[in-house]
Amino acid sequence: MLSVRDLHVRYGRSVAALHGIDLEVPEGGVLAVLGSNGAGKSTLLRAISGTLRMHRGAVSGGDVRYDGTSIARLDPAAIVRLGVGGVPEGRQIFARMTVEENLRAGGIGARSATGRAAAKRRVHELFPVLAERAKQRAGLLSGGEQQMLAIGRALMSGPKLLLLDEPSLGLAPKMVERIGDIISEIHAQGTAVVLVEQNAVMALRVADHAVVFEVGRVALAGTTAELAGSSEVQRLYLGGHAESQATAEEEARLAEVHRSRAHGLSRWAG
DSSP, X not given: OXXXXXEEEEETTTEEEEEEEEEEEOTTOEEEEEEOTTSSHHHHHHHHHTOGGGGTEEEEEEEEEETTEEOTTSOHHHHHHHTEEEEOTTOOOOTTXXXXXXXXXXXXXXXXXXXXXXXXXXXXXXXXXXXXXXXXXXXXXXXXXXXXXXXXXXXXXXXXXXXXXOTTTTOOHHHHHHHHHHHHHHHHTTOEEEEEOSOHHHHHHHOSEEEEEETTEEEEEEEHHHHHTOHHHIIIIIITTHHHHOOHHHHHHHHHHHHHHHHHHHHHHX
């Protein structure tokens, strides 16, 4: 569904942000993108969503293809119409508008009124609180509810690929777990996801493949089971920073997910 080949991105004339990035997301897959601040994770999402120019950036080499179509130099609206939706870092909801108005704004890119209605039903099924608070100003929602609204607004265009930039940022551990479950549900419904996260425990739990960015390059790539077993990933993301990233319960769930996947693969192979 998504193919990034030898992608180079610059900001202005002098700042090289990405250097020869290669990655793929199959239809219905979930790719986690890990890395420290400044590694280039958000820049990758900007290159996919067509929003680089809003940040004075540009693709200087390589290509991004979605469903066989080159989108590296398309404008954001055209990319949304093709089927790519996104939630930027910090949610960026319309605080003065109601929950209903935020969702309506997200549905502008839907292909038809029928599509908008179906998307709205899906959003309300995923997030019942948004239906309950439809007339409430979005700025009065809690942080977790605002993140739900941001995701719901992106789903209103009916995307086949959803880009999520740090959806767990600033949320309590229980809400992080809830957001992870929501991403898994969205995936189960057939939407592919590119998940940029610093919470590696949650990201590796919900994704099937992952890449680790370091200074604008892919340092590690593989299945989530492979990366979770990597000594480097454990040291940087699952070890010394584990207390700040997730609860022990989340770590146990991650281990159980990988045990279940390994059991399922062995049965399939047999």
